[in-house]
Amino acid sequence: MTTHVLVPYDDSEFAHAALEYALTEYSEGAITILYVFEPADGYGGTNTAVVSDEETGEETPDEDGDSVLGQARKRAIEQDRQLSTARAAGDPPRAIHQYATEHDVDHIVVGGRDRSGASKLLEQNLADGVIRGSPVPVTVV
Numbered sequence: 559m560t561t562h563v564l565v566p567y568d569d570s571e572f573a574h575a576a577l578e579y580a581l582t583e584y585s586e587g588a589i590t591i592l593y594v595f596e597p598a599d600g601y602g603g604t605n606t607a608v609v610s611d612e613e614t615g616e617e618t619p620d621e622d623g624d625s626v627l628g629q630a631r632k633r634a635i636e637q638d639r640q641l642s643t644a645r646a647a648g649d650p651p652r653a654i655h656q657y658a659t660e661h662d663v664d665h666i667v668v669g670g671r672d673r674s675g676a677s678k679l680l681e682q683n684l685a686d687g688v689i690r691g692s693p694v695p696v697t698v699v
Contacts, residue, residue, distance in 0.1 A: 562664050563584045564654065564657060565580050565592070565666075566650065566669075568593065569626045569630075573669045575669050577591065577667075581633070584665075587664075588642070590643070590663070591644070592645070593644070596647070596648075651687030651690070654668075664694055665697065666694055666697070668688045
């Protein structure tokens with residue numbers, strides 16, 4: 559049975575580390591990169607809508623998503639690997655959990671943030687949010 563690994567990806571150094579870890583540690587697994595973006599201003603919904611490239615069959619550009627996903631693809635190609643990509647709108651931890659549940663993900667690899675002081679109090683750490691309530695095991699890199 560092939561392991562399906564989900565890597566939330568935002569083109570940060572932490573996301574790069576998570577992708578590198580997944581590519582190395584899950585060399586036989588299927589890897590999906592998930593780019594989560596905030597909905598447009600005025601969006602009042604609380605549900606998360608997940609749309610993957612494979613489901614639509616077309617590229618749907620957003621502000622950063624295509625370039626971010628393109629960077630992830632390049633990193634995989636450099637290691638002679640293939641990966642799937644997906645996009646989601648909404649609260650990042652909720653979107654990640656929803657995607658993992660709906661797409662039979664076996665494991666999540668997420669980059670950690672090294673924050674302290676006021677920024678740590680003001681912003682929720684993505685890794686912490688993903689760990690809490692995750693439907694599958696999570697590795698924080």
